[in-house]
Amino acid sequence: MSSAFLKNETADAPVVIPARAPLPPGTPNYVTPHGLALLREELTGLEAEHAHVQTDGSEANDRMRQLALLNGQIGNLNQRIASAKVVDPQNQPHDEVRFGATVSIRTISGTTKGAERRFTIVGVDEADASRGCIAFTAPIARAMQGKRVGEHFSLRMAKGEDSMEVLAIEYKEN
Structure with missing residues (x-):
């Protein structure tokens, strides 16, 4: 049985730090x-949690594991913040799809013909498809990059290729 299914971890088991959303090599x-x-x-939340764990009365081994996990998460987050290149959507060309754009599209041919969708192109850590926020590294974001209202682009899907049209582009203030 995998140790992931065991309730009690051993003190010497390595601490697994969850990975952040990936950025392709060389991508800002x-x-x-x-x-x-x-x-x-x-980061503020993790630092507060770290301070709390340092002072709680839990067993030393549990506390050490929690601190190791939090230290790893804080380290990863600090690296992500240090490497951040802030792009203000208001400074983008408002007539074409770029980082920070909210784009309305319609499928004009393919598996989902007639479907209309709306996405905002954001950074990998901010991406959340359930809120309509997609990472700039996502295939659909890359496919519509630089397009203007009325222009078409293609996207390879699992069941074939869809052709889509850009219906609207807007840049919201944050």
């Missing part, structure tokens, strides 16, 4: 001003 860590604020809020 673009973030919106809002995305950077979210990263800083996350």
Whole structure:
């Protein structure tokens, strides 16, 4: 049985630090001003949790494991914040799809013909498809990069290729 399914971990088991959203090698860590604020809020929360764990009365081994995990998460987050390149959507060309744009598209041919969707292109740490925020590294974001209203682009899907049209582009203030 995998140790991941055991309730009690041994004191000498390595601490596994969850990975952050990946950035392809050599890709800048673009973030919106809002995305950077979210990263800083996350750091503040982890630092508060770290301070609490240092003073709680739990067993030393448990406390050491929690601190090791938090130290790793804080280190990863600090690296992500240090590498952040803030891109203000308001400074983007408002007539084409760029980082920070909220884009409305319609599928004009393919598996989801007629479907309309709306996405905001954000940094990898801010991406959340359930809120309509997609990472600038996502295939659909890369496919529509530089397009203008009325222009078409193609995207290879699991069941074939969809052709899409850009319906609207807007840049919201953060």
